[in-house]
Amino acid sequence: MKIGIITFNSAHNHGAVLQAWALQEFLKGEGHEVSIINYRLPATDNLYRLYVPRKTFKSYKLNKVVHLLQYLKKYKTEPNKVKRYRKFEHFINHTLNTTTEYTVFGELNKANFDFDVMIAGSDQIWNGSLTKGINPAYFLAFGKEKIKRISYAASIGKDHIPEVEHTLFSRYLRLFDYISVREEKAKEAIEKLTDKQISVVLDPTLLLDREKYDDLKNDPKDKEQYIYVHNVHITKIDKRLNAMAEELSKRLGLPIVHNRADYDFSNESMKFTSGGPKEFLGYIANAAYVVTNSFHATVFSIIYHKDFITIPHFQNPERMRHLLETLGIENHLIELSKDLPEDLNELSIDYNNVEKLRIDQRSSSIEFLRNSLSGEKTTNLPVKDEEKYFTSKDVYSCYGCKACKDICPVSAITMVPDKEGFWYPVIDDDKCIHCNLCRKVCIYRKFEKDEPSEVYPQVYASYHKDETVHTESTSGGMFVPMYRYMLSIGGKVVGVRYDEDMRVIYDIADTEEGCKAFCGSKYVAPDSENIKPRVKKLLEEGTPVLFSGNPCQIAGLRNYLNKDYPNLYTVDIICHGVPSPKVFEKYINYLQERYNSKVIDFQFRNKIRGWSKPYILVKFESGEVLLEPAASNNFNRAFLSNNIQRPCCYTCEFAGLKRSVGDLTIGDYWGIEKQHPELMDERGVSIIKINNEKGLEFFKYIEDQLLLKETTYEQAYNANHKKPMNLVLKRNQLMSQIDEVEINSLLLSYNHLKKKKKKK
Secondary structure, three states: OEEEEEOOOOOOOHHHHHHHHHHHHHHHHOOOEEEEOOEOOHHHHHHHOOOOOOOOOOOHHHHHHHHHHHHHHHHHHOHHHHHHHHHHHHHHHHHOOEOOOEOOHHHHHHOOOOOOEEEEOOEOOOOOOOOOOOOHHHHOOOOOOOOEEEEEEEOOOOOOOOHHHHHHHHHHHOOOOEEEEOOHHHHHHHHOOOOOOEEEOOOHHHHOOHHHHHHHOOOOOOOOOOEEEEOOOOOOOOHHHHHHHHHHHHHHOOOEEEOOOOOOOOOEEEEOOOOOHHHHHHHHHOOOEEEEOOHHHHHHHHHOOOEEEEOOOOOOOHHHHHHHHHOOOHHHEOOOHHHOOOOHHHHOOOHHHHHHHHHHHHHHHHHHHHHHHHOOOOOOOOOOHHHOHHHHOOHHHOOOOOHHHHHOOOOOEEEEEOOOOOEEEEEOOOOOOOOOHHHHHOOOOOOOOOOOOOOOOEEEEEEEOOHHHHHHOOOOOOHHHHHHHHHHOOOEEEEEEEOOOOOEEEEEEOOHHHHHOOOOOOOOOOEOOOHHHHHHHHHHOOOOEEEEEOHHHHHHHHHHHOOOOOOEEEEEEOOOOOEOHHHHHHHHHHHHHHHOOOEEEEEEEEOOOOOOOOEEEEEEOOOOEEEEEOOOOHHHHHHHOOOOEOHHHHOOOOOOOOOOOOOEEEEEOOOHHHHOHHHOOOOOOEEEEEOOHHHHHHHHHHHHHEEEEEEOHHHHOOOOOOOOOOOOHHHHHHHOOOOOOOHHHHHHHOOHHHHHHHHO
């Protein structure tokens, strides 16, 4: 079995690299082919780099010479630091079986991993303060869907999960088939955010026997007895640790070996500042006593049956406490030197008993791993009707399509906006007749996707041959011939427009003017109030209908109708998620107050400077116009940064389907200049994807009006939306403040492009 592990493998921290090695070696011992996914966060690597590389010249070769001189200077001034760095890098790149290096999540997303299983953990990979916000990479939000996903001994690094991170954990935990954590407190915190079973297991370093570490360690040359003192903090001086070491040194009459270059003990024999993980093991294995505030130094003290004292970590003492309690030696967690017993013999450890308890713990941890590796994949299973949003209240399970409200025969369901402005169904129990139609019509994890066939999908790069249509359209002008054909046969067209209050709504049109209102991107969650019953009435009357919209709304329509209508044609839009209507409303109000005039139009993709560099164009009743680059507009930037979309957009099951829910799919052909440069046109190029026979039938009515170039799904979607967006902490932080902070100021504070300009 091919297994990929993602963890903090690149940190120059003894415990971090040794726990990665331990899990690698245990799994290899089980007969698996194991790789460490070499995800090296720049924020982590920068903590340990030897120097800040200077870019003095434009020439790469000259800068390389500068960097060599910087390295030589560092070697001369701090030789031990350089030696330590080299030993860690050698361990990371040679002792660990690492993959190609990846530095950003997007690179992981593009990587074509062929693993059967991916494992996240161990270490504090779910501690947002270490990863600068919850990082989807450490929740395995990449790779093929068929890969089994397991967390092993993952840690949140604290006793609780901050509320602002709750929806992020809820979103990403659903990716795992099996979940285990390292601490009981972590289990308690995570169980509140998922219905999956959570196991508590040992740190990977405790899965291996001492003999494995004996083969790895490098023993110190000096054979004299010593107390080894290990401070895990990178910069913090731990006065409690130092006082404890001084007290023990006095009582035992032993010198101190320690790992800090910036501190001197009164009875110090040497500083251990040039060694790597192998030397770290050697100094613990040969110590007479160990004093540490490090979890892993504590672990290896136990493995090597050392006398030791652990100082509680000032931020995260729980994992130390949990480990020592489970092994029956919690009295070795001592914070202050004054609390040392007068007789140190009181701290003697019965390692026979400790080993018995450790073996029991290890057995259950190994059982978790073996069962998880051999077990069935548990994610993406069909959802029962009773597990739908009405019972679960899981915001990721509701698309807001309103099919449940529309199907209710007694009008017992109302759609109520939450604090973020997104609609969710609420059932009036007094009216409800328990027919269960609402649950049956719900599209969540129920919609059957059409698998690709030899014929479908058919994909084209395209734009309208008519220059006027092409120029006036948002992109390549695909929608215009569609609605014109529908009008020509006496049909109706469904699309999204602004109403008189600039709310984004679904509506039905039967005129050219009415259909023009549907043209143009509107990056707001549209209100589909009562649209499905109106469409059904038209279809029952025999009227042809073209329904254009988001894939989830088309899925909702199809479930609501519950049968195929030959006179219904659907076209879905390649969707980047639907932003909060509440945020948009607040932004419109801000603009109206600022310009002292009513907004009458908001164009998200005006092509005044070309298709690839669109502008936001806002028209006011006064005649005034606001023109701003779309890439830096505060509202649009929040949308592009995935900070204001509906929760379900971050788990969307319709994103990037090869054969989508619509008969046809249209959207911008991003990357056309690379895939088909001969078609690149600054007036816009579209993707048109034919998903089934009905789509092909409709396409034939309009194809003579289009300039077409056959392409493939892989080419067309290379730079387009193939997966749900990543949910990041900034999204929750922004959305939690929309009622507290003036909206433009709030959006500006999350607009990194504007902030960069300000710094200049």
